[in-house]
Amino acid sequence: MYDYVIVGAGLFGSVFARQMTDAGAKCLIIEKRNHIGGNCYSANLGGIHVHRYGPHIFHTNDDAVWQYVNRFARFSRFSYRPKVNFRGELYSFPINLNTLHQLWGVTTPQQAKERLEAERVKIEQPANLEQWALSQVGRELYETFVYGYTKKQWGREPSELPCSIIRRLPIRLTWNDDYFNDRYCGIPEGGYTKLFESMLQGIPVETEVDFLSDRCRFESMGKSIVYTGPLDRLFDYELGASDWRGLRFKHQLISQPDYQGVAAVNYTDAETPYTRCIEHKHFEPLECDHTVVTREYPADWSVGDEMYYPVNNDAGEALQKRYAAKLPKNYLIGGRLATYRYFDMHQVVASAMHMAKQQIRSVETIYPLRRVA
Numbered sequence: 001m002y003d004y005v006i007v008g009a010g011l012f013g014s015v016f017a018r019q020m021t022d023a024g025a026k027c028l029i030i031e032k033r034n035h036i037g038g039n040c041y042s043a044n045l046g047g048i049h050v051h052r053y054g055p056h057i058f059h060t061n062d063d064a065v066w067q068y069v070n071r072f073a074r075f076s077r078f079s080y081r082p083k084v085n086f087r088g089e090l091y092s093f094p095i096n097l098n099t100l101h102q103l104w105g106v107t108t109p110q111q112a113k114e115r116l117e118a119e120r121v122k123i124e125q126p127a128n129l130e131q132w133a134l135s136q137v138g139r140e141l142y143e144t145f146v147y148g149y150t151k152k153q154w155g156r157e158p159s160e161l162p163c164s165i166i167r168r169l170p171i172r173l174t175w176n177d178d179y180f181n182d183r184y185c186g187i188p189e190g191g192y193t194k195l196f197e198s199m200l201q202g203i204p205v206e207t208e209v210d211f212l213s214d215r216c217r218f219e220s221m222g223k224s225i226v227y228t229g230p231l232d233r234l235f236d237y238e239l240g241a242s243d244w245r246g247l248r249f250k251h252q253l254i255s256q257p258d259y260q261g262v263a264a265v266n267y268t269d270a271e272t273p274y275t276r277c278i279e280h281k282h283f284e285p286l287e288c289d290h291t292v293v294t295r296e297y298p299a300d301w302s303v304g305d306e307m308y309y310p311v312n313n314d315a316g317e318a319l320q321k322r323y324a325a326k327l328p329k330n331y332l333i334g335g336r337l338a339t340y341r342y343f344d345m346h347q348v349v350a351s352a353m354h355m356a357k358q359q360i361r362s363v364e365t366i367y368p369l370r371r372v373a
């Protein structure tokens with residue numbers, strides 16, 4: 001009998017399994033895919049670590065989370081500085097003094113501040129993503145950097161989306177073009193899959209096994225079930241399906257050493273069918289005469305497709321709550337799919353560490369965990 005049967009070998013399931021195993025619990029991980037790592041998974045293509053499910057850049061402000069992930073891999077010094085391609089013109093991004101210099105010729109923070117003040121649309125309380133962006137940067141920047149990209153990514157008008165989606169992007173009046181404000185940022189050397197292999201050492205993982213195809217048996221194998229898949233699927237969509245945005249990835253091996261000179265170029269016009277082009281070797285520089293790029297095509301989602309971005313509208317949130325209320329008492333949930341949250345990796349690590357800590361506290365009062373020294 002296992003203490004925990006963990007459904008999903010992604011970031012939440014793997015961190016939780018590691019923490020509980022180190023505390024002496026017996027864990028089994030069941031994974032539907034043929035690999036570990038969830039959407040962080042990286043595949044080795046001719047020595048290049050390809051982020052198969054979209055670019056993953058680990059960034060955090062949390063000392064404990066950073067120290068934790070560094071136990072399993074060495075992280076390279078990487079900072080994310082994508083470029084924007086808008087109708088053939090290239091710009092620095094996220095919006096910073098380089099960008100405003102390119103667009104308007106301003107050269108100092110004060111000039112940029114004055115120009116932005118003049119451009120901003122006066123909206124007291126922005127009620128949606130479009131209003132928020134217009135109130136921060138004005139129409140020209142909104143149309144160049146936000147409108148097309150957002151509409152493609154979410155399949156909706158930005159005026160129908162919440163401000164929360166875009167608030168995380170910095171707008172800077174300095175020459176700093178780093179995408180993230182966090183203290184720590186990097187990419188695990190050797191790829192994410194190697195990090196997961198190290199994290200899961202000594203923990204049994206069964207890949208290509210669908211928990212739901214033999215649910216009763218797996219439930220009988222564990223005192224608790226840690227479920228990291230989508231809740232609607234767990235309940236066979238009996239209350240309906242949650243809404244997600246899908247993605248299709250087109251990977252291409254190119255016989256040249258460098259295709260675009262940077263890890264990511266965002267295509268922000270509404271006409272180009274993909275949102276961004278990722279060149280993986282820029283995450284972990286490698287001298288070789290070939291390169292791999294991935295174009296990301298946002299797609300409508302329907303039941304059975306891979307889930308990428310939760311559409312957190314009121315209906316989606318309400319459905320998630322109704323499903324959560326139906327969970328059996330010995331079920332724990334975590335991660336992006338099960339909680340229906342647009343999480344960054346560091347948030348998933350923190351939540352898995354937190355849940356493990358809570359378990360160790362509460363379980364110790366019921367039965368003593370076999371503590372390791």
Ligand code: UDP
Binds near residue numbers: 146147149150165168
């Ligand atoms: N966004 C944009 N233009 C860009 C990049 C992002 O308007 O070039 C907006 C878009 O609405 C997106 C949001 O900012 O959904 C968050 O972008 P982020 O890069 O954080 O998304 P992720 O990397 O998670 O796909």
